[in-house]
Amino acid sequence: MFNEVYDVIVVGGGHAGSEAAAAAANMGSKTLLITMNLQNIAQMSCNPAMGGIAKGQIVREIDALGGYSGIVSDTSAIQFKMLNKSKGPAMWSPRVQSDRMRFAEDWRLMLEGTPNLDFYQEMVSGLIVENHKVVGVKTSLGIEVRAKSVVLTNGTFLNGLIHIGDKNFGGGRAGERAATGITEQLVNLGFESGRMKTGTPPRVDGRSLDFSKMVEQPGDEHPEKFSYLDTTQPLKEQRSCHMTHTSELVHDLLREGFDRSPMFNGRIQSVGPRYCPSIEDKINRFADKNSHQLFVEPEGWKTCEYYINGFSTSLPEDVQFKALRSVVGFENVKFFRPGYAIEYDYFPPTQLKHTLETKLVEGLYFAGQINGTTGYEEAASQGLMAGINASLKVQEKDAFTLQRDEAYIGVLIDDLITKGTEEPYRMFTSRAEYRTLLRQDNADFRLTPKGYDLGLASEKRLKRMEEKQSKSDAFVQFFRETSVTPDEANPILESKKSAPVKQQDKMFKLYARPNITIDDVRQFESVEQYIQANNLDTEVIEQTEIQVKYAGYIEKEKNNADKLNRLENLKIPAGFDYSKLKSMSIEARQKLTKIQPVTISQASRISGVNPNDISVLLVYLGR
Incomplete structure (x- = not known):
């Protein structure tokens, strides 16, 4: 069946594996994606959403480089929100609710439409290693497939163990078996391994919920999108989420099951995600709080299945059900399935190079939760970088890495391989010291030229980015060069309770004031004429406003980055x-x-x- 030698074999078809396979194939490498179930490619194992705080920036970066996550997030979105709009642009983070089934389908079809990419469904049980170099993989059926490089993206499947109350059973996620053999072989080769834990909440029947008792959470009035390409479009209609709360009664009912909780009775020894704790962990750690928010998220456009964000749990199913029925709006709730926790093997990422190639075995790359991270976006970005570097190595080209001042992806990988992680790593804006430079709005400026040089970003994408940058730069220059008189400026300034000017001044200086917006400066006839004459869209106008208002901060951060980057040399x-x-x-x-x-x-x-x-x-x- 497999007589040819592949350039790259990707093991696992989750978010990391899908991006790795797409990147390697699009760069011209003959690639094979092996996964245990081809029906579950890019499955959203937990919440049906992409993006969020810092994670949205990562999706934008993946898209700017030529990855697929941004495109699929747009085509399968059912709601869009730009989070943190009340804060500065460094904190703005796009997020979409996704149609879970459409997300996986769109990913599958995009991968099937990618040249140089083959597929095979089976469990990989081991690697073929010769002279400290990987040369292929072995499957559970005993088939050997040869390759010049291998990317492992096993997610939560390596010796996965699912916990529901005092019951536990092997599995990589609900309804799917665990993967065995790889951990043991890697440990024998000298790798250090560990165990981590994550969890997921119950899925319920939306027809059994009373949404009238909950707070509706609609999407943005003017939704944007993730991909910088014009092939995807913003949503014209959206599905709302809803919010409700737990109560003291709910907490008391949950506490009744603590003695049967694998978290508290010693069955689970591994460390879970600090920033996404289970409901029982929240009750235990934050005993002073008498309620916690629950977000009721639809799983798609047409399905009645709902995800209960904030109620992740591994308590017994009868305790979950009894407690959830005491939540406002959930009095008649019916379960699709209970929540559960899962323990799995990972490999401390200090064993990797910046390229995500392992130090011990040449040509072997790790990406995703195998490196101790949590989250679709973190996994996808690692998969993209591993796929790129596996392909470059086979083609005998220089490796590709990103610095901390170039991308959140650079921060993520540098944190992992330099500091390691003893708990599931999640990206936050606070982890990036150059977050004013690493905004979601300028990911294309930062990374599309790099993606183009790699052969991932198309010429059309590059030209669209260059046109946007050129128009934005020219508009900024217009504000620097154009003057306004006190007679023109003061009526607008006074209406915003901003200090009037006494002499003619540059428009840039007025526009830079915190309380003056684009709507205010468009009252100047010359500004509106410029926008119309140059056919400026909202992307260019928003980019210009950020460049004007944050010019000083951006320049200062660039100087700091330049100083520290001298040490990189x-x-x-x-x-x-x-x-x-x-x-x-x-x-x-x-x-x-x-x-x-x-x-x-x-x-x-x-x-x-x-x-x-x-x-x-x-x-x-x-x-």
Whole structure:
């Protein structure tokens, strides 16, 4: 069946695997995607949504590079919201509710329409490794498939164990078996492994809910979209979500089952996501709160299935049911299935290079939850980067990495391989020190040229980005060069309770005031004429406003990034022996030896390495 040698084999068809397979194939590599069930490609295992705080920025970055997640998020969206609009643009984060079934279908069809990509449904039970280099995979049927590189994206399937109350059984997610064999082989090869936990809430029948008792949460009045391509369109109609709350009664009913909870009786030993705790964990940790929000999210356009965001749990099914029936609006609720927790194997990501290639086995890449992350978006971005680098390695081209000031994807990967993670890693805007530069609105400016150079982003996409950038730059220059008189400006300024001007001034200066918006400056005849004459769309106008209002902050952050990036050019020789640096702390020597940073900048970010240790290293390197 498999006589040819593939350039890239991708194991697993989740969000990481799908992006990895698409990237490698689109870059010209002969690629094989092997997954346990082809019907579940890009399955939304947990909540039916893409994006959110910092995650929305990641989806925009994937799209800008030429990945598929943004496009599929648009085609399967049922609601769009731009979160944090009341804050500065560095915090704005797009999010969509998705049609779960359509999302998976659209991903499957996009992958099937991708040249150079083959598919095979079976469990991969092991790798073929020769002389510390991966050369293929073995399946559960004993079939061997040869390849020049392999990307593992096993999600929660590696020795997955599902918990519901005092019951547990093997599985990668509800209704699907666990994957076995790979962890044991990797450990024998010298890899360090660990266990993590995640969970999911009950799915319920929307026909049994009373939405009149809940608070409706509609989408944005003027919805946007994820992809920068003009092939997808903003939603013309949307489905609402709803919100309700738990109560003291609900908490008391849940507490009745704590003695049967695998979280509290010792059955679950592994660490779960800090920022997405189960309902029993919230009740236990935040005992002073008498209620918690629950978001009731539709699973699609036509289905009556609903996802109860905020009620993730592994309590016994009878306890889940009894407690949920005491929530306002849920008095007659019917379950589709109960919530559960799942434990699975992962591999601490300090064992990886920035390319996501493993240090121990050449040509082997890890992406997604196998690296200790949580979230579709984090997984997809890793898959994209692993697919890109696996393809580049096979083609004997230079590796592709992103710096911390270039993308949230760069922050994510650098955090993982430099600091590691002992709990499921989730991206937040606070993790990025250059978040003013890494906005969701400018991901195309930052990354589309790179995607084009890789062969992922099309020429049409690049030209659309260049036109947008050119128009925005020209509009900013218009504000810098155009003057207004006090007679023109003061009526507008006074209406906004902003200090009047006493002499002619540049429009840029007025527009930069915090309380002056585009609607205010469009009252100047010259501005409206410029917009109409140059046919400026909302994207260009929004980009211009950000460039005007945040010019000082953006410039300052660029200067800071440039200073720190000089350390990225200071390379540390491969295999450097840190044990001979006796002036350095023992902890620093141990951490540096284990992680083997490539640059001084990366070394400085390792937990346990202090500025004095870096000074010692710089002196030794003659810097």
